[in-house]
Amino acid sequence: MGKDRQGRQHENSSVNGESAVVSEQAVLSEPHPAVFPEPDPAVFPEPDPAVFPEPDPAVLSEREYDAGIRNARRFERIMAAKSLISFALIALVIEIYLYYH
Amino acid sequence: MNLASPREDLGWVLVIFVMIGAVPLVTGIYQYLLVILHFLRLHYARCGQWLPRTAILIPAWNEAAVIGVSIDRLMRLDYPRDSLRVFVVDDASTDDTPLIVRAKAADYPGRVVHLRREAGGEGKAQTLNHGLSEIMGDDWMQALLIMDADVIYERGSLRAMTRHLADPAVGAVTGYIQEGSRPGNYLTRFISYEYITAQAAARRAQNVIGAVACLAGGAQLHSRANIEAIGGRIDTGTLAEDTVITFRTQLAGRRVLFEPHARVWAEEPGSIGALWKQRVRWARGNVQVTCRFRRVWFRPRRAHRLGSISFGAIWFSVFLLPVTLLVSSASLVTLYFEDYQLSHTAFRGLWIINVIAYVFITSYTLLIDPQAGRRTWWQGILFPGIVSLVIMADVVFTGPVQWLIGHALVALGIAFGHPIVQSVILFSYFWLSVSMGLAYLAKIVERDSGIRRYLSVALLYVAGYGSLLCAITLAAYVKEIRKADSKWEKTDKVGNMRIPA
Numbered sequence: 368m369g370k371d372r373q374g375r376q377h378e379n380s381s382v383n384g385e386s387a388v389v390s391e392q393a394v395l396s397e398p399h400p401a402v403f404p405e406p407d408p409a410v411f412p413e414p415d416p417a418v419f420p421e422p423d424p425a426v427l428s429e430r431e432y433d434a435g436i437r438n439a440r441r442f443e444r445i446m447a448a449k450s451l452i453s454f455a456l457i458a459l460v461i462e463i464y465l466y467y468h
Numbered sequence: 469m470n471l472a473s474p475r476e477d478l479g480w481v482l483v484i485f486v487m488i489g490a491v492p493l494v495t496g497i498y499q500y501l502l503v504i505l506h507f508l509r510l511h512y513a514r515c516g517q518w519l520p521r522t523a524i525l526i527p528a529w530n531e532a533a534v535i536g537v538s539i540d541r542l543m544r545l546d547y548p549r550d551s552l553r554v555f556v557v558d559d560a561s562t563d564d565t566p567l568i569v570r571a572k573a574a575d576y577p578g579r580v581v582h583l584r585r586e587a588g589g590e591g592k593a594q595t596l597n598h599g600l601s602e603i604m605g606d607d608w609m610q611a612l613l614i615m616d617a618d619v620i621y622e623r624g625s626l627r628a629m630t631r632h633l634a635d636p637a638v639g640a641v642t643g644y645i646q647e648g649s650r651p652g653n654y655l656t657r658f659i660s661y662e663y664i665t666a667q668a669a670a671r672r673a674q675n676v677i678g679a680v681a682c683l684a685g686g687a688q689l690h691s692r693a694n695i696e697a698i699g700g701r702i703d704t705g706t707l708a709e710d711t712v713i714t715f716r717t718q719l720a721g722r723r724v725l726f727e728p729h730a731r732v733w734a735e736e737p738g739s740i741g742a743l744w745k746q747r748v749r750w751a752r753g754n755v756q757v758t759c760r761f762r763r764v765w766f767r768p769r770r771a772h773r774l775g776s777i778s779f780g781a782i783w784f785s786v787f788l789l790p791v792t793l794l795v796s797s798a799s800l801v802t803l804y805f806e807d808y809q810l811s812h813t814a815f816r817g818l819w820i821i822n823v824i825a826y827v828f829i830t831s832y833t834l835l836i837d838p839q840a841g842r843r844t845w846w847q848g849i850l851f852p853g854i855v856s857l858v859i860m861a862d863v864v865f866t867g868p869v870q871w872l873i874g875h876a877l878v879a880l881g882i883a884f885g886h887p888i889v890q891s892v893i894l895f896s897y898f899w900l901s902v903s904m905g906l907a908y909l910a911k912i913v914e915r916d917s918g919i920r921r922y923l924s925v926a927l928l929y930v931a932g933y934g935s936l937l938c939a940i941t942l943a944a945y946v947k948e949i950r951k952a953d954s955k956w957e958k959t960d961k962v963g964n965m966r967i968p969a
Contacts, residue, residue, distance in 0.1 A: 432517045432631075435624070439729045443507040449835045450504045457828050464864070 479810050482803040486814040489796025489900060493825040495785035498778075500832055502673035509676045511725055516634030519547060519627065520610035522689075523603045524554045527595040529588060531617035532564035534735075538617055539572045539580055546623045553608070555581045556617075557599040560588025592685075593702045593709040604700050612695055616686040620648060620733040620965060628730040629689045639694035639722025640714070641730075642680065643687035644668055646840060648733030648965040654847065654925060655743065658933040659736045661844035661851060664837045665829065671726035673782070679773035680724040681783060683717075685710040687732040694722055706760065707954055708753025715761055718772045735965045740911045740924060744940055751944030752954070758787055790904065790942040797900040804897055815897060819863040826852060826860060853903060853932020859896050904939040906931035911939075 524542060528535055535556065542554055554576075556569045569582040585598050596614060603609050611633055613626065621643075629641040644667055647660035667684070674680045688710060697720045703712040717724050737743040758765075765783070767775040785792075796818065803811035830848050834841035841848070850857070862869040873892070874884050882888060895902070910927035913920050928936060 429517065435628070435729075436512045436515065436631075439628075440507070440510060440512060442729070443510060446836060447504050447507045450500070450832050453831050453835060454501075454504075454828065457824070457831070460827075461824065 475806070479803065479807045482799045482806065483810060483814045485799035486796050486803065486818055488792050490818055490821040492785040492789050492792055493821050495781050496829055497825050499670060499673040499782055500829055502676045503669050505676050506672040511632055514635040515631040518630055518634040519551055520630055520633060521551045521608055522611045522613055522626065522630065523609040524552065524613045524615060525596060525599045525603065526554065526556045526615055526617050527559060527592050528556050528561065528565055528617045529559040530561045530563045530565060532568055534618040535565055536568045536572060541620055543576055543579065544623065545621060545626050547626050549579070553579055553581065555583060555599045555603060557583045557585060557595045559585050559595045591704065593704040596702045600701060610692050612690045612692065614688045616734065618735050619686040622731045625730040625732055629727050632725050632727060633689070633691050637723050638725055639691055639717040640683055640724045641689045641727050642683040643730035643732045644728050645684045645686055645732050645734050647736045649735050649738060650965060653738050655740065656736050656738055657844045657847045660840050661833070661848045662933065664833050664840050668728060668836045669833060672728060675726050677773055677776060677778045679718060679776060679779040680714060680726055682711045683714045683724060686734050687730070697722070706753055706756040707749050708757050711753060711757045715757065715774060718774050721771045733965060740914045740928065740936070744911050747937065747940040748944050748947065751941045752948055754787060755944055755948045790938040793900040793938060797898055800897040801894065804894060816863055819859055823860045823864055847933070850929055851933050853935055854930050855899055855903065856932055859899065903931045903935035904942060907936035907939045910936065
């Protein structure tokens with residue numbers, strides 16, 4: 368037994384709403400339209416099929432897996448190179464600044 | 469023998485205190501240098517194409533605006549359908565959440581489970597434990613993904629995380645949380661930039677060190693063995709259950725990894741007030757974790773790297789950042805009255821380190837995630853605040869900047885004499901402390917619309933987003949010292965999110 372935010376006592380468990388929890392369960396099974404309005408489609412849009420298409424079984428292939436790992440490794444190497452260049456450029460700018468001051 | 473006078477000794481002691489303000493900057497540079505080495509410490513050689521039966525655990529309290537879409541998106545992940553089950557623990561929601569989740573359970577039979585807690589509001593950890601007791605009841609689950617109701621996983625993100633669990637030494641994996649609010653506003657763009665530094669950069673550095681500070685609450689994948697090893701339950705004693713589980717995983721001898729290519733998008737607060745509430749909870753959690761694991765810090769062990777000097781330095785440079793700024797600022801002002809010339813030298817030294825850290829960290833941050841960087845470069849540049857940028861410019865280009873300030877003051881009708889110059893100098897010495905107060909003021913004056921909203925935005929740009937984070941940490945210290953109520957308060961989400969194309 369537990370207390371809800373209004374301090375009322377309840378049994379504290381149900382799965383997919385099928386177990387025998389009384390009180391608020393009964394209320395929730397028949398929502399009042401004023402209390403539980405339909406979700407606003409603007410706020411609660413359907414997922415865009417272009418962004419989330421159905422999974423393609425081919426994506427789960429070994430080749431794709433290897434390509435994923437390869438791409439990740441390459442990304443990390445490129446990032447390290449970029450950071451070294453960035454660091455070297457900043458060191459150069461500091462050097463030039465100190466030279467002229 | 470040339471002995472220094474007590475007054476000179478005091479001066480040098482104050483200089484040391486001033487330079488305490490540079491410690492977090494140096495640690496920041498060190499952290500970014502570690503990121504360069506990340507390509508040498510990748511875990512991919514020990515990965516495998518393993519797709520364990522994964523239970524996705526979602527705590528939900530009044531998530532009607534987002535939960536249905538989240539479930540639909542999870543069902544479209546690049547993952548074998550028979551190996552994925554979603555468990556939504558509905559924490560006594562009073563909105564449409566139970567109806568929506570039951571509808572989804574009917575749409576995806578056997579793949580979506582609705583668990584209802586009739587007595588809710590105890591906190592996220594208790595809600596998670598409700599789901600865990602159900603999931604651990606049989607041996608179906610091989611991996612557990614804990615996520616928030618509103619976050620969006622890119623299609624390949626879960627697979628990118630599970631591949632690391634092929635190595636039994638790995639206990640948990642976290643993904644790269646990115647700010648996904650659209651259209652968003654100036655604050656969400658600040659957060660987006662912050663996440664590049666705090667996630668993409670800092671967590672790569674932690675991968676290199678071998679100790680991860682926190683599994684993101686919205687993206688933490690655990691092996692079953694790990695969940696069993698830590699007792700099969702989430703800790704309920706702090707406000708940072710995600711950090712506690714991260715520490716316990718590593719203390720039990722398992723590795724925690726950050727997978728930067730598992731991108732997860734989250735909606736973030738769009739107002740300073742909401743951000744303050746969320747971050748004070750996080751910061752209080754960090755205070756609790758710091759105290760709870762006090763025997764771990766700076767005590768290197770073979771079993772884990774949490775006790776390493778590097779990890780401790782990075783943790784405490786963030787945790788104690790407001791303290792270092794206050795100490796540095798107070799010491800500068802004291803030194804001003806003790807030894808003006810020395811105070812000037814210390815001030816310039818501190819801010820030159822600031823300039824180097826700022827230029828290196830900002831440019832590198834924008835390179836790490838160019839996509840987010842294109843949206844947030846303006847907030848990245850203004851991250852320290854306009855006043856700090858003026859001070860940095862003054863340190864580097866002293867003559868031109870002072871000429872400009874002088875002419876600006878004259879244009880405002882202010883006589884540019886000795887008292888004004890000294891006031892400006894004292895103000896710049898005080899600035900590290902004042903900026904936190906100004907950021908707090910931005911929170912106080914903030915309203916949804918009207919002149920006070922614009923004033924709040926202006927104050928934040930002047931003080932800097934970094935100062936706001938410091939002020940929040942300071943507020944968390946005060947709340948913990950006063951033992952304020954530790955109620956878990958949820959951040960409101962409305963579902964205005966989109967993954968960039």
